[in-house]
Amino acid sequence: MSSRVKRSAALGLTATLLSMGANADTDGDPMPNGDFDPEYVFSHHSATPQKLADYDAIHTGAKLFARVILEHVPECNDRLAVLGLLREASMLACAAISLDGRLK
Numbered sequence: 541m542s543s544r545v546k547r548s549a550a551l552g553l554t555a556t557l558l559s560m561g562a563n564a565d566t567d568g569d570p571m572p573n574g575d576f577d578p579e580y581v582f583s584h585h586s587a588t589p590q591k592l593a594d595y596d597a598i599h600t601g602a603k604l605f606a607r608v609i610l611e612h613v614p615e616c617n618d619r620l621a622v623l624g625l626l627r628e629a630s631m632l633a634c635a636a637i638s639l640d641g642r643l644k
Contacts, residue, residue, distance in 0.1 A: 577644035585638045594637045602630040 587595070606626055613619040 575644060580644050581639065591637050595634050598630055598633045602626055
């Protein structure tokens with residue numbers, strides 16, 4: 541992946557996060573500051589056997605979809621964007637699992 545594409549993907553993620561802000565829930569709706577606890581969100585959360593199984597299911601599905609994209613979408617910037625968004629979606633899903641679906 542070229543540095544330009546990586547930079548573009550990083551800027552896209554940054555713009556998304558800024559548009560949501562630290563005060564947005566998973567639907568992008570504003571939330572009171574009391575609904576976001578940095579101590580909770582940015583602390584280690586041990587993986588339980590169930591969480592490990594959930595992570596595995598997310599990763600398996602993402603790998604399968606990535607293969608479909610790689611096999612059926614022509615090599616272009618759009619394909620790179622789709623793969624970046626898939627990576628982001630997988631990471632956010634795993635974060636939600638890790639945090640038990642909450643931010644405090």
